[in-house]
Amino acid sequence: MGADLTTPAARAAYFTEENSIDTVNARMAKTVDPRLAEIMASLVKHLHNFARETELTQEEWEIGIDFLTRTGQICTQERQEFILLSDTLGLSMLVDAINNRRPQGATENTVFGPFHVEGCPVRQMGDRICLDGKGESCLFIGRVLDLDGNPVAGARIDVWSDNAEGYYDVQQPDIQPKWNNRGVFVTAEDGRYSFIGIKPVSYPIPDDGPVGKMLASLGRHPFRPAHMHYMVRAEGFQKLVTHTFVGGDPYLESDTVFGVKKTLVAPFTRVEGDETLWRSDYDFVLARPDQTR
Numbered sequence: 557m558g559a560d561l562t563t564p565a566a567r568a569a570y571f572t573e574e575n576s577i578d579t580v581n582a583r584m585a586k587t588v589d590p591r592l593a594e595i596m597a598s599l600v601k602h603l604h605n606f607a608r609e610t611e612l613t614q615e616e617w618e619i620g621i622d623f624l625t626r627t628g629q630i631c632t633q634e635r636q637e638f639i640l641l642s643d644t645l646g647l648s649m650l651v652d653a654i655n656n657r658r659p660q661g662a663t664e665n666t667v668f669g670p671f672h673v674e675g676c677p678v679r680q681m682g683d684r685i686c687l688d689g690k691g692e693s694c695l696f697i698g699r700v701l702d703l704d705g706n707p708v709a710g711a712r713i714d715v716w717s718d719n720a721e722g723y724y725d726v727q728q729p730d731i732q733p734k735w736n737n738r739g740v741f742v743t744a745e746d747g748r749y750s751f752i753g754i755k756p757v758s759y760p761i762p763d764d765g766p767v768g769k770m771l772a773s774l775g776r777h778p779f780r781p782a783h784m785h786y787m788v789r790a791e792g793f794q795k796l797v798t799h800t801f802v803g804g805d806p807y808l809e810s811d812t813v814f815g816v817k818k819t820l821v822a823p824f825t826r827v828e829g830d831e832t833l834w835r836s837d838y839d840f841v842l843a844r845p846d847q848t849r
Contacts (some may be wrong), residue, residue: 577604628768640767643813662843666815671724678740681692684752691720691754693835701746707747711790722759755834756782781807793842
């Protein structure tokens with residue numbers, strides 16, 4: 557006599573196209589960490605439904621495996637192709653949005669990016685962070701405030717940007733000075749910050765690997781719009797990781813990593829007869845841990 561397949565447990569014991577999700581998820585031990593079990597069960601469900609919905613062919617599956625293999629093979633300490641893949645699929649921004657819900661009026665988060673460096677020297681307000689003398693100088697100025705409009709003292713503002721050619725210093729350690737276009741500034745009682753950098757420029761993400769080929773096959777460009785990075789930390793407030801984007805940049809509405817939010821597009825005003833060619837004013841509004849959307 558054949559096996560009794562009338563019960564759900566019995567039906568799940570043998571893999572079929574119809575019960576593939578139940579069969580795979582039934583193999584997890586009952587002692588597995590509940591959160592891990594939840595994530596893996598959902599992953600299996602969506603992967604199997606994806607294959608079923610698209611009628612995935614054997615050849616297409618093999619192409620996918622080859623793509624993931626090549627993505628892993630190109631990864632090094634300096635380059636993380638899987639993060640690039642997550643970024644260009646919009647997954648990094650979605651995870652960031654889920655984990656950084658803020659009330660109306662608070663400055664929005666965006667992707668951290670791969671080029672932040674710990675240990676950057678603390679500078680005096682108004683200092684120049686561009687060390688290679690290239691690019692169009694820009695005064696960055698504004699305040700760090702709470703949701704009620706009060707200045708935040710002691711806020712630590714970590715800033716970094718590309719150089720005039722679209723490269724960060726860590727991408728060109730033998731060309732750019734160390735800490736080029738980087739600095740840390742700490743606000744006083746008035747919450748104000750100011751420093752002189754350069755007007756950032758648009759640049760392409762590394763597109764010589766599997767992710768770049770994927771973008772090309774989808775008819776997508778690899779460019780990020782010009783932006784200045786900020787990480788703002790202050791005691792009693794949520795950490796803010798964000799950019800300000802150069803208004804008018806041609807890639808604002810097609811950022812390859814989906815990092816642009818309308819509230820983060822900042823004015824960059826041409827100035828005449830001043831110390832810098834440009835000025836960008838932007839206030840950062842911090843939320844407290846219990847102030848979430």
